[in-house]
Amino acid sequence: MRTPRPARRHRQRECGADPRGRRGTGADIGSLSTFVTDMRLMTASGETLDLDAKRTPGLFQAARVSLGALGIVTETTLAARPLYKLKRRTWVAPVEEMLEAAPELWAKYRNFEFYYTPYSGMTIGIVNDETDEPETPEPVNEDDDGLRQLQQLQDWLGWAPSARRWVIQTIFGGIEPETRIDYSHKTLSSERNVRFNEMEYHLPREAGPQALREIIAAIEDNNVEVFFPIEFRTTAPDDIWLSPFYGRESCSIAVHRFHEEDYTPYFSLIEPIFRKHDGRPHWGKLNTLKAADFAGLYPKWRDFLEVRAELDPEGRFLNPYLRDILQSG
Ligand SMILES: Cc1cc2nc3c(=O)[nH]c(=O)nc-3n(C[C@H](O)[C@H](O)[C@H](O)COP(=O)(O)OP(=O)(O)OC[C@H]3O[C@@H](n4cnc5c(N)ncnc54)[C@H](O)[C@@H]3O)c2cc1C
Numbered sequence: 001m002r003t004p005r006p007a008r009r010h011r012q013r014e015c016g017a018d019p020r021g022r023r024g025t026g027a028d029i030g031s032l033s034t035f036v037t038d039m040r041l042m043t044a045s046g047e048t049l050d051l052d053a054k055r056t057p058g059l060f061q062a063a064r065v066s067l068g069a070l071g072i073v074t075e076t077t078l079a080a081r082p083l084y085k086l087k088r089r090t091w092v093a094p095v096e097e098m099l100e101a102a103p104e105l106w107a108k109y110r111n112f113e114f115y116y117t118p119y120s121g122m123t124i125g126i127v128n129d130e131t132d133e134p135e136t137p138e139p140v141n142e143d144d145d146g147l148r149q150l151q152q153l154q155d156w157l158g159w160a161p162s163a164r165r166w167v168i169q170t171i172f173g174g175i176e177p178e179t180r181i182d183y184s185h186k187t188l189s190s191e192r193n194v195r196f197n198e199m200e201y202h203l204p205r206e207a208g209p210q211a212l213r214e215i216i217a218a219i220e221d222n223n224v225e226v227f228f229p230i231e232f233r234t235t236a237p238d239d240i241w242l243s244p245f246y247g248r249e250s251c252s253i254a255v256h257r258f259h260e261e262d263y264t265p266y267f268s269l270i271e272p273i274f275r276k277h278d279g280r281p282h283w284g285k286l287n288t289l290k291a292a293d294f295a296g297l298y299p300k301w302r303d304f305l306e307v308r309a310e311l312d313p314e315g316r317f318l319n320p321y322l323r324d325i326l327q328s329g
Contacts, residue, residue, distance in 0.1 A: 025233035202280030
């Protein structure tokens with residue numbers, strides 16, 4: 001079975017219950033919020049509420065992803081499991097080949113994701129499955145070096161996309177498939193030392209491949225100066241009211257821009273494509289949606305607003321952004 005089994009409970013004190021619905025990748029794996037089994041919430045009046053799916057189903061599903069707008073989560077129980085190992089395979093493939101294989105890959109492997117490098121026509125695919133095989137030696141972290149090289153290529157060859165494409169394809173042609181075995185926290189995490197701004201949307205899974213084709217065409221037809229690879233990942237559906245994965249199998253597509261560059265032209269070119277495919281934005285990343293947009297995307301939006309108004313009638317937990325989207329809808 002690919003879904004992690006809740007084998008052990010881990011009590012976490014004075015910590016949010018993943019209020020924004022973070023996730024990794026895996027067609028059968030939910031966001032971190034789905035692993036929250038119960039929590040303690042302190043509301044604006046100072047009252048303490050103990051919430052779980054059985055005793056307080058509505059409040060619990062409202063609070064598991066609540067953006068800090070319902071109160072302070074002071075205790076959380078997370079479903080955890082013993083340490084386990086993963087076998088990771090990484091390979092390079094043309095983007096169309098990867099997109100056609102994607103449904104089979106996300107069905108077959110525990111984790112599947114891929115990255116498209118703009119102006120290359122090529123992707124890097126990553127799959128993981130559980131294993132008991134011995135660990136392989138730890139590789140040096142080449143992620144940041146790779147990004148810096150792509151940035152240099154943009155600086156040198158940005159004026160000549162076909163030359164850049166040729167250079168990147170030549171580099172990609174020399175990358176051999178790689179297999180690594182290690183404990184999950186080592187194979188699944190990566191260092192991100194290059195600062196960036198990011199927009200990520202979660203789309204109905206079947207719409208993902210076509211949306212990505214449109215994004216690539218928009219970037220390359222408009223000659224957008226961007227070197228950051230575009231990420232494609234998957235997440236299982238859940239029943240958490242404000243989870244971007246509420247009620248649907250999802251895939252996520254993320255675009256990044258170097259922090260010193262103005263992200264507005266790039267993100268405003270891509271966001272309409274996400275919107276066209278019914279995407280819901282990642283709560284921790286950039287988007288331009290308004291209250292009415294969220295109301296149309298989330299079937300339980302109104303229910304959440306009612307719970308919020310009841311628990312915090314004076315809006316003590318609302319900052320300007322939350323006031324804008326949660327009080328004018
Ligand atoms: C390098 C990098 C990599 C990332 N990778 C991923 C990824 O792989 N997948 C992914 O999904 N996201 C990823 N993200 C985005 C990530 O989801 C957000 O940065 C994250 O949600 C921020 O949470 P925080 O607790 O650090 O921030 P905060 O801004 O402190 O908290 C986030 C929200 O939770 C609320 N909150 C905090 N504590 C409490 C509490 N005790 N009770 C109630 N509410 C509370 C806050 O009000 C706020 O709305 C990445 C971000 C970075 C910078």
